[in-house]
Amino acid sequence: MNKVVVGLSGGVDSSVAAAILHHQGYEVVGLTLWLMKGKGQCCSEGMVDAASICEQLGIPHHIVDSREVFEKHIVNYLVSGYESGVTPLPCSQCNKTVKFAPMLRYAREELGIDRIATGHYAQITYNADNGRYQLRRAVDLNKDQSYFLYDLAQDLLAGTIFPLGGVTKTETRKIAAEFGLTTADKPESQDLCLVEANGSMRSFLDKYLAPKPGEIVDSSGKVLGHHDGIQHYTIGQRKGLGIAAAEPLYVVALDTAMNRVIVGDRTTASSLECTAGRANWVGIPAPTNPIRAEVQVRYRTPAVTASVIPLDNARFKLVFDEPQFGITPGQAAVLYDGDIVLGGGIIEKQ
DSSP: OOEEEEEOOSSHHHHHHHHHHHHTTOEEEEEEEEOOSSOOTTTTHHHHHHHHHHHHHTOOEEEEEOHHHHIIIIIHHHHHHHHTTOOOOHHHHHIIIIIIHHHHHHHHHHSOOOOEEOOOSEEEEEETTTTEEEEEEOSOTTTOOHHHHTTOOHHHHHTEEOTTTTSOHHHHHHHHHHHTOTTTTOOOOOSOHHHHHHSSHHHHHHTTSOOOOEEEEOTTOOEEEEESOGGGOOTTOOTTOOOOOSSOOEEEEEETTTTEEEEEOTTTTEEEEEEEEEEEEOSSOOOSSOEEEEEESSTTSOOEEEEEEEETTTEEEEEEEEEEETOOTTSEEEEEETTEEEEEEEEOOO
């Protein structure tokens, strides 16, 4: 019998993923990672709901204490990033270092099972022509999570199943109801787990970073207002600046040396190019010559066309066909060819 370890968060998506595989005849083992210290929806209520689903399906349930790993690779990553004037993307980092790699290692070393599955909305196929596993967008483009999964290496893709890649969220809810799952009507998480647990990103950061008042200035250095810490600002931000102006102003840069938030108009906040580092090539080997690709620079922004110029040290330069607003250091630039993820990297400070 095929065996698979399913990562269960206690939400409807992972519950349906487990139910589908169980219905298909897999021998399913549930695995929940205990990620956050203290109380948090995804770790207290979530573990209870995950255990309930396993009991309902009649499958084993394992819980792994991953709190120290999460603290090291996600909490510290976020805090140091915001402190240095970038806006980190924790989900892709978490998927690679906290979830998929440790889950697959636990499945193989502790349970003797070679594959894992999750409730992510994405698809994996194999390209025999270049011998690579391909990460693809989900059928439900409104729920597609391939942007957050671009950093998964080939060995992780080879050992992973995404049962929900070919269904819509509406269909997932319907399947949950048909199976009578206890999580069928559970509300969907609307924000980053740390934000949900702390109320807001500001509240989370305030636990780790003391206020550091500074100036809000325009590009000429004219003081327009004051802030209580650059960690509370991100490139492209318009709301919450606390300054009055004749035209809309946006954050265009964060000067850590001077502890300044620099603002400008929308044109000033747009760029024709950027560079990215820590590149991971998924659907193709690392290119040695420029290529064309569709690029997504934030999760909820549409992909746009650009030239991709390979650089040394796992870096690449992007030259967009048209200027892009609010390109944000710390976020991912993910490259696509249609629905296939070619690769991606973390946008660097310019």
